Amino acid sequence: MSGATLSDVAHAAGVSYATADRVVNKRGNVAQKSIDKVHDAVARLGYVRNIAAANLSRKHVYRLAFLIPTGSNAFFLRVREQILQTARHVRVDSVTVDIVDVPAFSVDALHSCIGQLTGYDFDGVAIVGLQSGALEQPLADLRARGVKVIGLVSDLPKEFRSAYIGIDNSVAGRTAARMTGLGNRDRGGEIQTFVGSLDARDHAERLQGFRDVIAADYPQMTVLDPILTKDDPTVLRDAARHALRAERPVSAFYNVGAGNVGLIEAIRETTSSRPFCVVHELVAHSKQALIDNHIDLVIDQRPDVEVNRAFALLRALIDERELPPMPDLVPTIYVRDNLPAETFKPAMETQTT
Amino acid sequence: MSGATLSDVAHAAGVSYATADRVVNKRGNVAQKSIDKVHDAVARLGYVRNIAAANLSRKHVYRLAFLIPTGSNAFFLRVREQILQTARHVRVDSVTVDIVDVPAFSVDALHSCIGQLTGYDFDGVAIVGLQSGALEQPLADLRARGVKVIGLVSDLPKEFRSAYIGIDNSVAGRTAARMTGLGNRDRGGEIQTFVGSLDARDHAERLQGFRDVIAADYPQMTVLDPILTKDDPTVLRDAARHALRAERPVSAFYNVGAGNVGLIEAIRETTSSRPFCVVHELVAHSKQALIDNHIDLVIDQRPDVEVNRAFALLRALIDERELPPMPDLVPTIYVRDNLPAETFKPAMETQTT
DNA sequence: CTGAAAGCGCTTACAG
DNA sequence: CTGAAAGCGCTTACAG
Numbered sequence: 178m179s180g181a182t183l184s185d186v187a188h189a190a191g192v193s194y195a196t197a198d199r200v201v202n203k204r205g206n207v208a209q210k211s212i213d214k215v216h217d218a219v220a221r222l223g224y225v226r227n228i229a230a231a232n233l234s235r236k237h238v239y240r241l242a243f244l245i246p247t248g249s250n251a252f253f254l255r256v257r258e259q260i261l262q263t264a265r266h267v268r269v270d271s272v273t274v275d276i277v278d279v280p281a282f283s284v285d286a287l288h289s290c291i292g293q294l295t296g297y298d299f300d301g302v303a304i305v306g307l308q309s310g311a312l313e314q315p316l317a318d319l320r321a322r323g324v325k326v327i328g329l330v331s332d333l334p335k336e337f338r339s340a341y342i343g344i345d346n347s348v349a350g351r352t353a354a355r356m357t358g359l360g361n362r363d364r365g366g367e368i369q370t371f372v373g374s375l376d377a378r379d380h381a382e383r384l385q386g387f388r389d390v391i392a393a394d395y396p397q398m399t400v401l402d403p404i405l406t407k408d409d410p411t412v413l414r415d416a417a418r419h420a421l422r423a424e425r426p427v428s429a430f431y432n433v434g435a436g437n438v439g440l441i442e443a444i445r446e447t448t449s450s451r452p453f454c455v456v457h458e459l460v461a462h463s464k465q466a467l468i469d470n471h472i473d474l475v476i477d478q479r480p481d482v483e484v485n486r487a488f489a490l491l492r493a494l495i496d497e498r499e500l501p502p503m504p505d506l507v508p509t510i511y512v513r514d515n516l517p518a519e520t521f522k523p524a525m526e527t528q529t530t
Numbered sequence: 531m532s533g534a535t536l537s538d539v540a541h542a543a544g545v546s547y548a549t550a551d552r553v554v555n556k557r558g559n560v561a562q563k564s565i566d567k568v569h570d571a572v573a574r575l576g577y578v579r580n581i582a583a584a585n586l587s588r589k590h591v592y593r594l595a596f597l598i599p600t601g602s603n604a605f606f607l608r609v610r611e612q613i614l615q616t617a618r619h620v621r622v623d624s625v626t627v628d629i630v631d632v633p634a635f636s637v638d639a640l641h642s643c644i645g646q647l648t649g650y651d652f653d654g655v656a657i658v659g660l661q662s663g664a665l666e667q668p669l670a671d672l673r674a675r676g677v678k679v680i681g682l683v684s685d686l687p688k689e690f691r692s693a694y695i696g697i698d699n700s701v702a703g704r705t706a707a708r709m710t711g712l713g714n715r716d717r718g719g720e721i722q723t724f725v726g727s728l729d730a731r732d733h734a735e736r737l738q739g740f741r742d743v744i745a746a747d748y749p750q751m752t753v754l755d756p757i758l759t760k761d762d763p764t765v766l767r768d769a770a771r772h773a774l775r776a777e778r779p780v781s782a783f784y785n786v787g788a789g790n791v792g793l794i795e796a797i798r799e800t801t802s803s804r805p806f807c808v809v810h811e812l813v814a815h816s817k818q819a820l821i822d823n824h825i826d827l828v829i830d831q832r833p834d835v836e837v838n839r840a841f842a843l844l845r846a847l848i849d850e851r852e853l854p855p856m857p858d859l860v861p862t863i864y865v866r867d868n869l870p871a872e873t874f875k876p877a878m879e880t881q882t883t
Numbered sequence: 884c885t886g887a888a889a890g891c892g893c894t895t896a897c898a899g
Numbered sequence: 900c901t902g903a904a905a906g907c908g909c910t911t912a913c914a915g
Contacts, residue, residue, distance in 0.1 A: 193886045198910075208885055225622055229582040230908035233891050262855040269578055269851065289915055351867035356712075359826065359865075361714040390867065473712065481857040482835070498622065502615040504834040505870035510863040512712075514704040514743065517858035535892055546902045551894075559900055583892035586907050 181222035189218035201226065228496050232271065239272035241331070241491055242302040244290055246281035250408075250435060251460035252480065253305075254329070259484040267488065275299075282377075284309045291315040294324070301325040301491035303342075306333035308378060313337055325494040327489055330478070339494055342486050342506065344478045346379040349508040350386025350433070353455045356474050356510065357387075357429050358395035360453045365397035366428025369420050369452070373408035373434030383433045383457075403433065410439030416473060417443035421451070429453040441466045459511050467513045475511040482506060534575035543571035554579065556853065581849050585624065592625035595655040596682070597643055599634035603761075603788060604813035605833065606658075607824055609683070611773050612837040620841065628652075635730075637662045644668040647677070654678040654844035656695070659686035661731055666690055678847040682840055683831070684732060692847055695859065697831045699732040700860040703739025703786070706808045709827050710740075710782050711748035713806045718750035719781025722773050722805070726761035726787030736786045736810075756786065763792030770796035774804070782806040794819045812864050820866045828864040835859060 187197035199207045200215040201224075218224070231237070231308050243260050246253055257276060266273040277294075280286035284307055292315045294302060302319070306312070308327040316337035319326055326333070326340040335341075357368060368391065372380045388400050406412045413436040420427055421443060429452045432440055437456045441463075444451050454472040456463055466472045486503045493500050541549035545564050552560045554577075561780040571577070582592070596613050601604055610629060611692070617627040626641045630647075633639035637660050645668045648657060655672070659681040661862045669690035672679055679686070681694040688694075710721060721744065725733045741753050766789040773780055774796060785793055790809045792815075797804050807825040809816055819825045839856045846853050 180792060184908075194909095195886055195911095196884085199885085201912085208884060211884085227586075227908050229624075230586050230891090233580075233583050233586060233893090233907095234909040234911080236891060259855065266852060266854045269581065271582075348868055352865060355865045355867045359709075360712045360715075362713075386867075393906070479857065485855075485857055488653070498830065501619045502612065502834070502838075502840055504832065504857070505872075507862075507864075507868045507870050509860075510868070511860075512705060512708045512863075512867075514708045514739075515701055515860045515863070517860050519858075537892075547893095548895095548902055549900085553900085555894085561886050561900060564900085583907090584894070586891095586909085587893040587895080588906060589894095 180223045182227070182261075183224065185222055186215060186218045187223045189222060190214040200233075200392065201343035239270075239301070239495060240274060240297070240299045240491060241274040241488075242277055242294060242297075242299045243274065243281050243301065244277045244287070244304040246305055247278040248281050250281070251257065251462070252435065252458045255460055256305075256480045256484060259481050262315070263484060263488055272492070282307070284311050284503055288312055288315055290317065294319060295322065298322070299324055299326075300495045303327050303329040303487045303491060304333060304338070306338070308334060310334065312387070320456050323490060327487060327490060327494070329483065330480070340490055340500075342483050342490065344506055344508050346382035347386035349457065349476055349478070350383035351390045352386075352508045352510065353431055353474075353476050354387040354395075356429060356476075357453060357455055358391060358398065360473060361394055361398060361428055362530075364428055367399045367401050368429040368431055369401050369427045370403040370417065371406050371413060371430070371432040371434065371436075371440070372403040373436070375403070375405070377434070380433050381414070387431060387433070398428070401427065404441075406432075406434060406436050408435040410436040410442075412436070412439065414439030414443045418446070421447050427452050430455070432456045437463050437466070442469055444471045445469075459516075464511075464516055467511065467516065470513070473512070477509045477511055479506065479509050534577045535580070536577065538575055539568060539571045539577045542575060543567040550626045558859050565594060568845070581851070588788060590624065590843060592623075592654070592848060593652045594625060594627040594651075594841075595630055595647060595652045596627065596840075597630045597640070597655065597657040598648075598673055599658055601634050603634070604815070605788065605811045605874070608811075608813055609833045609837060610832050616837060616841055625841075625845070632658070635660070637664050641665055641668055644672065647672060648675065651675070652677055653681070653848045656680050656682040656840045657686055657691075659684045659691070661685065661687060663687065667740065678844060678848070680840065680843060682836065683833075693843055693853075695836050695843065697859055699735035700739035702810065702829050702831070703736035703741075705739075705863065706736070706784055706810075706827075706829050707740040707743035707748075709783060709829075710806060710808055711751065713826060714751060714781055715748055720752045720754050721782040721784055722754050722780040722799040723756040724759050724766060724769065724783070724785040724787065724789075724793070726755040726759055726789070726872050728756070730787070733786045737879045740784060740786070744867070751781070754780065759785075759789050760786060762790040763789040763795070765789070766793030767796045771799070773799050780805050785809045790816050790819070790825075794824055797824045798822075812869075815866075817869060818823060820869065823866070826865070830862045830864055832859065832862050 183197050184194055187194045196211050197215050200212045245257055277290055279290045288311055289308055295318055313334055326338045328338045330343045332341045375381050391398055391400050404416045417440050455474045456472055457476050459475045459477040463475050489501050536550050537547055540547045550568050551566055553565045574768050630641045630643055640660055641664055648671055666687055679691045681691045683696045685694045725737055728734050743753050744753050757769045770793050808827045809825055810829050812828045812830040816828050
């Protein structure tokens with residue numbers, strides 16, 4: 178059953194081991210007659226290639242790259258950390274991983290980083306993408322070289338990657354709205370929203386999802402137009418302060434984007450009762466704010482699960498085997514009670530090979 | 531770097547390959563002098579054993595067993611399904627898995643199932659455990675035979691297993707309370723709780739966690755003593771009906787245990803507004819109830835993540851290598867908006883080998 | 884188009 | 900206590 182080897186196949190087909198290998202691995206230069214005989218034997222014996230043996234024989238190492246935006250963004254620091262930890266662990270399985278720093282939110286920068294990948298021979302790369310036609314050419318070049326590409330956290334043009342690992346941002350926004358509605362349905366009132374930029378697709382999707390649910394199910398609440406923050410904590414802080422001091426204070430805050438440090442700072446100063454407060458991404462400061470009761474909920478996309486999936490997926494793609502069953506990826510709701518023990522274990526290294 | 535082989539070590543140490551192998555794999559019958567020389571060389575060269583090559587050479591297959599309670603409990607059906615899917619996928623990595631049916635909640639039955647494992651030679655087993663001293667002997671026997679044992683979903687006596695994969699039920703109860711509090715803080719009122727049995731440690735822990743949070747943070751609400759249901763849908767249905775028809779209806783339901791089908795049935799019949807409703811475990815019917823707006827929240831322990839971890843952990847334990855970084859396991863909150871696409875893909879098989 | 888053979892890094896008898 | 904050698908299931912030159 179689990180026993181047939183290529184040697185068995187060759188015997189059964191009445192050809193040499195080398196010939197059997199040629200057809201199984203599509204190396205060409207084989208007579209059609211032999212091909213048929215081998216395919217037959219493969220089917221009869223239920224042969225399945227032993228990847229471990231093949232890798233041993235070729236001294237194969239899996240070369241992976243992760244293109245991650247630079248900057249001190251706490252979320253991506255968490256992503257990097259998770260990649261490094263996993264990299265350390267799979268080193269003994271002959272996989273190397275490089276983390277490539279990409280200037281954030283720049284199509285040009287991403288374009289050039291992807292272009293440079295061609296110089297090395299990676300087997301698979303995971304890219305925090307952008308939706309831009311400009312990326313199609315370098316991605317096509319990668320694919321032409323047999324490199325497997327997946328989108329991570331933020332997608333790439335669909336035709337040019339094998340898979341996408343990330344949450345549905347519209348779902349994330351809807352979830353935020355549901356929780357805001359639950360927490361305020363008896364009070365109604367206005368919800369002040371904040372976004373980094375409406376050009377950022379993920380922000381726009383979250384906001385739309387949020388609005389849809391509030392409008393449909395919590396009509397007693399009103400969603401105010403978003404304040405643009407560029408994800409800058411200072412901007413967020415000042416805007417939040419302003420809103421908190423208004424004559425008729427809003428009943429809820431929803432920050433679609435980053436920069437929560439500023440929002441939390443403004444709330445911490447408040448002496449009166451604060452609005453119901455929902456933000457995205459669990460990192461050190463949002464976790465602390467939850468514990469301190471300065472915010473109510475964090476919607477998180479579980480970068481640990483995402484990175485875990487990225488490794489599993491990349492290896493399956495490279496080995497050209499079936500995709501493994503992977504845990505579902507849904508926006509996760511954190512309150513102060515269900516926080517993970519350690520959100521983020523800092524490490525010494527910054528790169529692994 | 532990643533290149534030293536045992537052969538390199540043997541050379542460096544000035545001994546034969548076989549001798550180097552003896553000390554590295556602790557097979558004994560080696561002079562202390564040789565041992566020292568080899569250890570030295572290993573350290574100098576940073577030798578790390580190639581597990582894949584070793585497995586190939588030994589024709590090793592990982593034999594895993596999962597002991598899962600029988601019955602039509604939807605949660606455990608989901609667990610089984612996840613195990614089968616993963617089993618199918620890792621078959622090509624030479625791992626076989628058996629699912630052993632264990633009569634539910636019986637220490638005696640579990641004791642005898644564990645005892646029978648000794649007859650086969652599994653490398654690792656994951657057990658949905660019970661906390662009973664009676665299990666210590668058969669577990670000790672397993673360990674003596676070098677079998678790795680982990681607790682899954684429900685723990686075993688701590689000294690007799692290598693790890694536990696499951697959520698903290700007290701945290702799950704606290705989380706349920708937080709959500710109930712958020713959804714009702716402006717209304718107050720009474721919360722009717724339901725438990726399968728207070729002897730079941732997980733139920734008791736959830737209930738206590740729930741009570742603690744309500745008492746501390748939502749004093750305007752009262753937690754009524756739990757109704758004992760034995761996880762029987764019929765009992766639950768009748769009790770819920772009764773509560774729904776009371777003169778002064780309760781403002782929330784919290785079902786600590788199983789049997790949600792009955793609870794949902796009672797709610798579905800209700801024409802007036804229903805209580806705020808929190809239950810555990812996302813399965814087909816609880817998912818549907820969420821979509822239909824018959825309940826508000828499901829607290830789930832992510833059996834897909836748990837099973838995924840169980841496989842990763844068992845293999846690491848068997849290989850005696852460092853434990854892999856694994857996604858955190860926390861009680862997950864589902865509302866109708868962040869549901870996974872497919873909760874449960876049924877499969878044809880019932881067992882895999 | 885086909886085949887024989889060495890080698891990947893290990894383990895396991897077997898012989899001293 | 901120590902070592903030489905075959906074999907695990909593959910891939911890769913190399914020779915026809």
